Amino acid sequence: MNTLDNKRIVLGVSGSIAAYKAPDIVRRLIDLGADVRVIITEGGREFVSELSLQTVSKNKVHNNLWDKDAELAMGHIELAKWADVIIIAPASANTIAKICHGKADDLLSTVILATKAIIMIAPSMNQQMYASKAMNENLRILEARGVVNIEPGSGEQACGDIGEGRLAEPIEIAHQAANLFINNLLIGKKVLITLGGTIEAIDPVRFISNNSSGKMGMALANACVNSGAKVTMIIGSISTQIEKRAKAIFVTSADDMYEAVMDNIENQDLFISCAAVADFKPAKVSQNKIKNNTNLESIILSKNKDILESVCKLNSKPICIGFAAETENLISNATEKLINKKCDAIVVNDVSNREFGLNSDNNEVHFITSKKTEKIDKNSKQIIAEKLINKIVKYFF
Numbered sequence: 524m525n526t527l528d529n530k531r532i533v534l535g536v537s538g539s540i541a542a543y544k545a546p547d548i549v550r551r552l553i554d555l556g557a558d559v560r561v562i563i564t565e566g567g568r569e570f571v572s573e574l575s576l577q578t579v580s581k582n583k584v585h586n587n588l589w590d591k592d593a594e595l596a597m598g599h600i601e602l603a604k605w606a607d608v609i610i611i612a613p614a615s616a617n618t619i620a621k622i623c624h625g626k627a628d629d630l631l632s633t634v635i636l637a638t639k640a641i642i643m644i645a646p647s648m649n650q651q652m653y654a655s656k657a658m659n660e661n662l663r664i665l666e667a668r669g670v671v672n673i674e675p676g677s678g679e680q681a682c683g684d685i686g687e688g689r690l691a692e693p694i695e696i697a698h699q700a701a702n703l704f705i706n707n708l709l710i711g712k713k714v715l716i717t718l719g720g721t722i723e724a725i726d727p728v729r730f731i732s733n734n735s736s737g738k739m740g741m742a743l744a745n746a747c748v749n750s751g752a753k754v755t756m757i758i759g760s761i762s763t764q765i766e767k768r769a770k771a772i773f774v775t776s777a778d779d780m781y782e783a784v785m786d787n788i789e790n791q792d793l794f795i796s797c798a799a800v801a802d803f804k805p806a807k808v809s810q811n812k813i814k815n816n817t818n819l820e821s822i823i824l825s826k827n828k829d830i831l832e833s834v835c836k837l838n839s840k841p842i843c844i845g846f847a848a849e850t851e852n853l854i855s856n857a858t859e860k861l862i863n864k865k866c867d868a869i870v871v872n873d874v875s876n877r878e879f880g881l882n883s884d885n886n887e888v889h890f891i892t893s894k895k896t897e898k899i900d901k902n903s904k905q906i907i908a909e910k911l912i913n914k915i916v917k918y919f920f
């Protein structure tokens with residue numbers, strides 16, 4: 524079960540003796556599908572080698588707020604924005620106190636202040652330190668702010684004491700991070716999602732297509748599976764990893780996609796049309812490769828069937844959510860599509876903005892129903908997908 528697929532995790536390693544377990548935590552997170560970047564404090568550097576962390580995470584380890592080269596590559600604000608989750612493991616008493624009081628005197632504490640990501644801490648310290656009033660109050664304040672506490676275990680400690688304060692097991696930390704993304708919102712529901720681009724043949728080697736990566740649709744499939752749904756994906760041409768817990772049906776052209784959707788639509792509760800389906804195809808496909816000395820001035824196109832509109836017309840139609848990629852008049856064009864196709868909601872994004880375009884890892888969308896339009900601000904496609912599923916469940920289930 525890869526429940527951290529596509530998730531971006533910053534692991535903060537601070538100065539606890541248990542920092543030597545940090546490479547194992549990185550490995551466990553990667554095993555569950557996460558992309559991991561490590562920030563290490565000065566204290567953390569005393570206990571674990573950056574080379575080990577760099578090797579297992581396959582990324583440069585960030586250790587210094589004042590590193591000019593690092594600021595040019597992925598600076599502290601970018602790192603704070605990049606993360607879906609920041610896990611401080613091990614979290615030293617000092618680092619916990621710093622984030623509790625909003626200090627920003629090193630890279631890790633500054634990134635924590637600058638992030639909108641979920642923050643998890645895995646305290647690790649001597650049992651007396653853990654039992655201290657200051658620590659208890661700090662943890663209470665952080666929990667009230669929504670910081671998730673991965674509680675330490677009890678037993679013999681490195682210093683010889685026995686008691687509570689041992690770092691939670693690396694596998695437990697990874698599973699608690701994965702559990703953040705699991706909910707029951709779509710339990711018992713069946714979801715059909717189309718994603719990726721379609722390929723419309725001109726001749727046996729040439730075609731018309733687009734540069735859809737399928738990342739948004741795959742993030743939606745992942746979010747639906749994490750919400751308990753049984754998911755079928757109709758996949759065109761993509762350049763992203765496949766959600767292995769969903770059923771995958773591969774297609775090439777818009778006609779193939781139409782047939783695959785119609786063959787699988789019965790008994791679905793939710794249809795999400797996220798694929799970038801070609802509107803047009805060559806009217807005639809040449810059986811042989813067109814010679815380059817052919818006097819070919821134009822290609823005659825014919826219109827493809829509209830898959831979303833066809834599903835919306837079915838007698839027992841599921842809840843239908845369409846995607847619109849627009850370059851101008853986003854809201855009015857998408858609202859027109861909502862009305863014309865009679866679907867339940869349209870998700871529109873501005874593909875003229877290269878930050879959120881077809882092949883980007885991020886998106887910014889508007890969710891439009893007949894009653895209202897809501898903006899979902901720029902974020903990773905994974906987080907956008909989770910927010911969209913929340914809205915779909917809230918309005919339609």
Ligand SMILES: Cc1cc2nc3c(=O)[nH]c(=O)nc-3n(C[C@H](O)[C@H](O)[C@H](O)COP(=O)(O)O)c2cc1C
Nearest residue numbers: 537538539540564566567615616617618647648649
């Ligand atoms: C040998 C040794 C082991 C330590 N182990 C811990 C520990 O397990 N937990 C903890 O909170 N602090 C521990 N400390 C103290 C921290 O390393 C110290 O408070 C440091 O300032 C933490 O810095 P940081 O939070 O910026 O990483 C230890 C110190 C030493 C010298």
